[in-house]
Amino acid sequence: MLEARLEQAQLLKKVVDAIKDLVQDCNFDCNDSGIALQAMDNSHVALVSMMLKAESFNPFRCDRNIAIGLNLVSLTKVLRAAQNEDILTLKAEDAPDSLNLTFESSDKDRISEYDLKLMDIDQEHLGIPDTDYSATISMPSAEFKRICTDLMAMSESVTIEAGKDGIKFACNGDIGNGSITLRTVQDVENKENNIEIALTEPVSLTFSLKYLVNFCKAQNLSKTVKLHISNEVPLLVEYAMEGGSYLRFYLAPKIGDEE
16 A cells, blocks of 8 residues: 655645646556656657655655556646645555545644545656766756746747857747857855756757746756756756655757757
């Protein structure tokens, strides 16, 4: 059986909110390490990989591997009943047909309980190869969102160039073109403002801004974001959470004149 208790419901609310527009139906794969999710969007352009480690819960119990098939729109509707500070407990049997969610107010004066019907989702688990990326950029997640949103007004795609002079986001659109260049920043007092660029070789790839803007919905999960980029492989956008948990997005680059 599965029993997983979160001190604050807002963690799961933020995770689901960040991915529900990319993926509608998916399996939450539960084992003694935690709760994982891996799914592609309908266009097979983007992949979502999420891991909520057992350390993020207190307590966490999962006696055997369980796949919990959920529609994320339905899950969102149930999670709206929870206040951000509510204690959230997830429960499921070994061969579940429903997921039990209990929301308990922090002062214990209100307990809400819901059973959400599960779906039988046949989902292939894709092996994500370990990649040594040519460039890794760590930056404030709010800054990344601002860049993607600003450039989206100009164009549908952005070219990300990482080189010795910094990282450049450039776009060409019908109304004109624009670019934003970031250089390394070291803020000793507030490390969340740091911009760090680790580079082994220059990289230049073009991506859909629609997807990048969508990934930015995970900004509430972490104050920093890491971009991992190499020529001819998908971009990895990574939001790290406490306890080693993470939410990762992979995005295939645009090739040639592809729209």
